[in-house]
Amino acid sequence: MARFRIPQIPASEITPEAVWAERRNWLKQAIALGALGATTPAAWGARGPDSAMPALPGTSNAEYSVIDKPTEWGDITGYNNFYEFGTGKSDPQRHAHRMQTDPWAVEVEGEVLKPRKFDIDELRKLAPMEERVYRLRCVEAWSMVIPWVGYPLSELLRRVEPTGNARYVTFETALQPDAMPGVSRRILDWPYVEALRIDEAMHPLTLLVFGLYGKVLPNQNGAPLRLAVPWKYGFKSGKSIVRIRLVEAMPRSSWMVAAPTEYGFYANVNPDVPHPRWSQATERRIGDHLFAPRVKTRMYNGYGEQVASMYAGMDLRRDF
């Protein structure tokens, strides 16, 4: 099998040097005028990770990393969809600290020869940690670039030896009603369940994530462990996982149950298939300047070269 390669950046996406130079000139002038100092000290404050978070380094995996500039720590940890903590984007940051993440164990069960419970400490040592910079495209048409720390999910799945009947994998998010104000309301059928096809789950890009920016994953981002499936809309990447079940029949995810016309099983990033209530052709890159244009969304979020073959022959309008 061919080695996976990150697709090269098309020449059209590289900023022409003239434009780049002009921007630099503009910036220099602005600094000379003192305008920047007076107007935007703030937005630039939260760029680095929170120094209070314990470190969780990973070996940088350039082959699986995009070269886009990573989104600021403050935006990655302050603008989240984690409905267990409320539907507002800042609700997770406000409430997630109450979630109990230690002790933590993950039950791996179903169509496997060796079902068992993994303690979080054991999971952290299961395979070498890598740092991978992935694009994240939310179904709500915004995107980030995130330096995750983790290892491929396949490392874990191989150890439980899936049977021939294991065609799908479900991921169940923790349910801690005392810490999660959102679950008292029937927004979704709690606990949150997401699922992948087994080949998607075993794909080398599918990352089991334990850290962010070289730090332990903050609770609002899905501590102590979550998935990152970069070619799918963000909601497919389950957070704060407590149960992984391998099954034979295609499961119904929480969003498929809540809004079957809006969310399908695959949820692959696809600029040509609009959400019923908005276009998916473009996205807002979080952290961009207020007057920056929207970014064109790419098929499979730009990971087509690695993943498109899994969907060959499928009608992506029907299997959205």
Place this chain on the structure above:
Amino acid sequence: MQAWICVVTSEAARLSRRWAPAQVSRFKPLVFLLCLYPVFRWFYLAFSIEGLGANPPEYLIRSTGIWAIVMLWLTLCVTPVRRLLKQPALVGVRRMLGLFSFFYTALHVLGWAYWERGWSLWEMALDIVQRTFIWVGVLATVPMLLLALTSTRGWMRRLGSGWQRLHASIYAIALLSVWHFWLVRSGKVDYREPVIYGVILAVILGGRFFLRRP
């Protein structure tokens, strides 16, 4: 005789407690500034530590939409409040409130046109045709534009009694606004906010019903 004098004096006293239109007008600059509060707040936030959040365009589009509704509700409050306080001259601030609602609606629409559709008329047209909640928003905005244009004294005179009938469409606009808000939130399956605004609207319109014209 004495009783009659009593009635006359109390009637005079009541009338004197009524604000004259000129007295209400004196407060209009203050009302104007208060109605600009959201604009001041956006500028304040934009230059604060937090900024306008991680997604400023989204924040501004939502915020302008909310304030358009708040101003519309305040406009609808004028009549019940006039009756409650028995101060008919309060009608003097109604046009300003209505125009502020239009102002925030216009910002809301411009925010959508720029940040969501990149000023492309084709993209805007597609959005209107393809998405129910945009369509409902347009249904609310177009008559509102008409009301704003005909809000001048000249148009009141020209339209005569038809002006009242035309401007009664504010009720339809209010209902469409709640519907629009509801549709926006339907994906989140979280209807708390549209429900709250809907209930407040019901109270305001109910107040109009219970506080009949004196």
